[in-house]
Amino acid sequence: MGRQPCCDKLGVKKGPWTTEEDTKLINFILTNGQCCWRAVPKLAGLRRCGKSCRLRWTNYLRPDLKRGLLSDAEEKMVIDLHARLGNRWSKIAARLPGRTDNEIKNHWNTHIKKKLLKMGIDPVTHEPLIKEENPTDQPIQESDQNKNNDHQQVVVVTAGATSSELDNSSTSSSSASSSENSCNESKLVLDTFKENDPLLSCLLEADDAPPLIDSSWELPVKSFDNNNNNNMTSSWDDESFNWLFDCQDFGIHDFGFDNCFNDVELEVFNTIYDMENKK
DNA sequence: AATGTACTCAACCGCGACGCG
DNA sequence: TCGCGTCGCGGTTGAGTACAT
Numbered sequence: 001m002g003r004q005p006c007c008d009k010l011g012v013k014k015g016p017w018t019t020e021e022d023t024k025l026i027n028f029i030l031t032n033g034q035c036c037w038r039a040v041p042k043l044a045g046l047r048r049c050g051k052s053c054r055l056r057w058t059n060y061l062r063p064d065l066k067r068g069l070l071s072d073a074e075e076k077m078v079i080d081l082h083a084r085l086g087n088r089w090s091k092i093a094a095r096l097p098g099r100t101d102n103e104i105k106n107h108w109n110t111h112i113k114k115k116l117l118k119m120g121i122d123p124v125t126h127e128p129l130i131k132e133e134n135p136t137d138q139p140i141q142e143s144d145q146n147k148n149n150d151h152q153q154v155v156v157v158t159a160g161a162t163s164s165e166l167d168n169s170s171t172s173s174s175s176a177s178s179s180e181n182s183c184n185e186s187k188l189v190l191d192t193f194k195e196n197d198p199l200l201s202c203l204l205e206a207d208d209a210p211p212l213i214d215s216s217w218e219l220p221v222k223s224f225d226n227n228n229n230n231n232m233t234s235s236w237d238d239e240s241f242n243w244l245f246d247c248q249d250f251g252i253h254d255f256g257f258d259n260c261f262n263d264v265e266l267e268v269f270n271t272i273y274d275m276e277n278k279k
Numbered sequence: 280a281a282t283g284t285a286c287t288c289a290a291c292c293g294c295g296a297c298g299c300g
Numbered sequence: 301t302c303g304c305g306t307c308g309c310g311g312t313t314g315a316g317t318a319c320a321t
Binding site for chain 1: 286287288289290291292
């Protein structure tokens with residue numbers, strides 16, 4: 001007996017989303033918030049599987065998403081977190097505000113992996129790829145890694161920081177190989193690294209804080225006037241409006257938001273829209 | 280200009296985790 | 301405790317695009 005499909009396959013559309021579908025989904029989430037994803041397609045009038053709706057929203061339509069390539073600081077952060085957490089992209093993404101697990105995963109596979117390999121670093125173990133010095137293919141002990149000047153910074157930072165700083169339950173291969181003895185020594189190097197990288201430092205200092213992306217993400221629906229959905233007092237600021245442009249060159253009218261925002265917000269929106277068009 | 284190849288990234292699939300009755 | 305339904309995650313795919321020949 002096979003597993004039940006996540007949704008009724010019959011009549012469920014697959015493939016790229018159209019602007020119209022995006023509009024429907026956005027309108028629905030904005031007016032109802034994120035509820036039972038399984039029910040979303042039906043309620044929003046979409047011929048999509050709930051899973052697909054959730055993915056589309058979290059990976060593409062969410063207003064707090066950053067677009068474009070990861071910055072150098074973000075890349076460093078991803079490498080460091082990957083060394084600690086392994087392929088737990090959602091955990092990594094949670095520490096990078098505005099970035100999705102899918103985006104980070106893709107970036108890792110297409111950019112970072114190659115970069116690390118070019119630098120002679122195994123992207124899986126974060127250890128040097130020097131066969132001559134390690135002919136038995138045995139994992140390199142951390143004390144040995146520290147002697148390798150060529151890769152010292154990255155290797156020490158990535159491997160050394162694996163020890164329960166972030167996540168005690170980490171099961172990545174690199175985490176499993178880290179030893180308690182070298183923890184303090186590596187921590188010192190990590191601190192040095194953090195000093196040289198303000199963003200990394202900032203993010204690492206917030207280890208005990210809840211995931212940034214979750215706490216900061218607030219749906220405008222909270223500000224809806226229940227008596228009149230058209231009279232929304234949105235919590236979105238100008239930056240959020242900008243997202244609508246940065247996202248995929250949509251305009252507010254494409255989403256049919258004309259009725260969702262009040263006059264002031266529409267005016268702000270139109271001003272931004274005009275500015276964007278003049279660029 | 281036409282064709283082949285490499286690359287990117289949105290989207291899908293299947294599985295495990297979790298919550299609830 | 302067990303079974304079921306749902307959600308979220310990570311791996312993978314494939315369409316679209318860029319670049320090379």
